[in-house]
Amino acid sequence: MKKIFALGAAAMCALGIAAAPHAAQAKQLTQITFGVDATYPPFESLSPSGKFVGFDVDLGRAICAELKVKCVFVNQSFDGIIPALQARKFDAILSSMTVTPDRAKVVDFSSEMFDEPTSLIAKKGSGLMPTVASLKGKTVGVEAGTIQETYAKTYWQPNGVKVVSYQGQDQVYADLLSGRLDASLQDSVEADYGFLKTPKGADYALAGNATYDPQDVLGSYIAIGVRKDEPALLKKINWAIAKLHANGEYNKIQAKYFNFSIYNAEAAKQAP
């Protein structure tokens, strides 16, 4: 019996020691480390000199400036970004991550950073629309693991649209060009910068945004993700985002990248 008590006491001590520096860290925020998948211009990418650049990254820097802390960026591929956050490789995910119920189970999300609609692109003059009636019997390409894949498989595939999943977005574009696909579904800004504005995409155009979403598979908006055990950090980030809107800094950064408003005030209102 004594032995068990001793063991218990030892365990308590160990826990206490482990917890102590942790508590100190939470009190004094000196720097925020962001995990970024820097392959997604214009939101986040690496400049030729190896610096992190993009709309998301600029917003991150502005948030750090508001909080008067140091900003550090760590490159991390998107599919491993949540496990890496949980492994404490960085404090927050800043990588165009859309809030979805599944992700919200494992990560806490900040208030809205920005919002981009999901849109269909197809050959100019094809007359296709992102609706079941228009796409019936056609083949639509999506990138595996994206909310767009879930969307197409939830609403379109059961109703006679052929949905094909690809490993990467560039492969979707390649098959759209080769003619295997009639249309492809992805983020509107990604479609615009990654394909339509390149010489290859000259014959293609936005066919419309996906708006029908009763089951809410497209999620709400794009936000910063933090670990569930750090509500203090989340609160600070939320405060900084609100501040950026209030003092006009957000609009200044937005104007640097886009000629339209990327902040969806409607979605922000619905935020929990």
Next chain:
Amino acid sequence: MIEILQQYWKPFLWTDGYNITGLAMTAWLLVSACGIGFCLALPLAIARNARNPLIWFPVWLYTFIFRGTPLYVQLLLIYTGVYGFGFVQHNEALNEFFRQGLNCTILSFGLNTGAYTTEIFAGSIKETNHGEVDAALAFGMSKITLYRRVIIPSALRRALPVYSNEIILMLHATTLAFTATVPDILKVANDAYSQTYNAFDAFGLAAMMYLCVSFTLIFMFRKAERRFLAFLQP
């Protein structure tokens, strides 16, 4: 693990409701590729051992090219490259064939394993015991009968251990199929992973399934070897 199993057992085994996926797709890829490979390899292995360079050289070139380049590159060439040619898209039959990712995948897997199998069979034909051939000739067998009754059966038996290796390597190679949008076991594992962010369970499950298939194949080949190679046992 339980959560993934509950949600994904069906796609992992045979279907996501619309397409064949998972284990059924992997098995179909393996069977069809190895079927094509075997049918291709048998005549080519005989041609590979011909004396006439006009016959053996093209076969040598085929096996050299397909064994000398990665399967991944071959798959990309056939799936993306060939379909990019104008004449393929304008020919009705070719267009229909190459439009489907599954056809491209089976074709490239079949050609690839065909090249390896050709070399395996050719090697074992070459090493046929001279005594057996002499005896058959002394019996007055024609060339065709000689191959049909003596050389081929004996060569295939002796090739069995190496051939079983090739089949298992082919099973592992089917993991490339999703490059051409074919939803095999690994694609379902990827889906499960991106849904739950639990990498170890999602891919661990896939690994277990591959292990089960490998084990079944090894077991079957072991049985076959016991039976067909009994005459070689000490």
